[in-house]
Amino acid sequence: MHFVTFSILVCCSLGLSWAAGWNYPDLENNKDAPFPSWGGLCDSGKRQSPINLEAKWALKGKFDKLKFKNYDDEQKNLDMVNNGHSVQMNHFNDDMVLQGGGLGHEYELEQIHLHWWSEHTINSVRYPLEVHMVHRNRLYPNMTVATSFKDGIVVVGVLFHVSNSPNAAIGSIIKNLDDVQAYSRVNKPVTVANSLAVSDLMPQTLGSYYTYAGSLTTPSCAESVIWIVLTETLPVTLEQVNEFKKIEYSSGKQLYNNYRFLQTINNRVVVLVDSDHRTGGAAGRTASFGLILLLAMAAQKLFL
Ligand SMILES: [Zn+2]
Numbered sequence: 454m455h456f457v458t459f460s461i462l463v464c465c466s467l468g469l470s471w472a473a474g475w476n477y478p479d480l481e482n483n484k485d486a487p488f489p490s491w492g493g494l495c496d497s498g499k500r501q502s503p504i505n506l507e508a509k510w511a512l513k514g515k516f517d518k519l520k521f522k523n524y525d526d527e528q529k530n531l532d533m534v535n536n537g538h539s540v541q542m543n544h545f546n547d548d549m550v551l552q553g554g555g556l557g558h559e560y561e562l563e564q565i566h567l568h569w570w571s572e573h574t575i576n577s578v579r580y581p582l583e584v585h586m587v588h589r590n591r592l593y594p595n596m597t598v599a600t601s602f603k604d605g606i607v608v609v610g611v612l613f614h615v616s617n618s619p620n621a622a623i624g625s626i627i628k629n630l631d632d633v634q635a636y637s638r639v640n641k642p643v644t645v646a647n648s649l650a651v652s653d654l655m656p657q658t659l660g661s662y663y664t665y666a667g668s669l670t671t672p673s674c675a676e677s678v679i680w681i682v683l684t685e686t687l688p689v690t691l692e693q694v695n696e697f698k699k700i701e702y703s704s705g706k707q708l709y710n711n712y713r714f715l716q717t718i719n720n721r722v723v724v725l726v727d728s729d730h731r732t733g734g735a736a737g738r739t740a741s742f743g744l745i746l747l748l749a750m751a752a753q754k755l756f757l
Pocket of ligand 1: 585670
């Protein structure tokens with residue numbers, strides 16, 4: 454019996470059809486709905502995301518400034534797709550690169566998507582929206598390869614707080630939603646007509662963030678992500694967030710929520726970075742993501 458169960462798991466976690474079959478619980482119609490099992494690393498992993506980011510449990514860090522190269526550029530070939538799990542934007546201009554901070558490599562912007570409500574919580578508080586800017590380590594030729602390395606991907610998370618003032622950048626994304634929201638439009642990209650600069654989706658303060666070693670928050674849940682969650686949040690109205698809930702993931706079924714439930718930290722170190730931009734942060738110059746991994750190992754020894 455156990456062998457049969459095991460065989461089914463192996464078969465289905467390798468099959469492409471499995472990847473299309475995962476879902477979020479419909480919390481709109483049942484607020485106590487359990488989170489479904491997604492299988493594979495999603496169930497068995499030890500450095501899964503998202504997590505609660507708690508200032509009082511974080512280690513204080515100082516790094517060089519993060520450098521976001523060409524994030525002010527207007528996008529020329531951007532498209533948007535309802536992939537049945539989120540709204541995602543692809544085909545950003547070439548040469549949009551994130552480096553610096555505690556990162557040991559250059560990371561290229563691959564895609565941006567949104568979660569409603571937020572996946573990460575800060576000091577146990579959930580936010581109405583979280584934008585994920587997914588970057589690939591330039592050492593690796595594509596996302597598939599990058600997901601098999603522990604430093605393969607950097608995701609920058611930007612959280613939004615409830616406000617009376619609509620957010621202009623989120624507004625320009627919403628303008629395109631009509632064209633992708635129906636179930637019949639799933640996996641059919643549309644060109645984004647209006648201009649959008651990625652920096653419009655980012656706060657002023659880029660030197661203050663939580664960073665930790667985690668995973669993709671959707672299957673395969675690969676444990677290849679260095680997370681950078683910015684502490685400054687941006688305003689959004691609940692009316693704007695409700696526009697995203699009109700997205701359909703199945704015939705006549707709306708994607709009311711697409712956040713994964715919080716995962717166990719498992720002795721991982723979360724570093725709260727507050728970089729000193731006036732001096733360039735000389736003290737942090739030699740620090741790297743390797744340091745975070747070392748700290749994680751040291752913490753494990755302490756707890757064992
Ligand atoms: Zn995401």
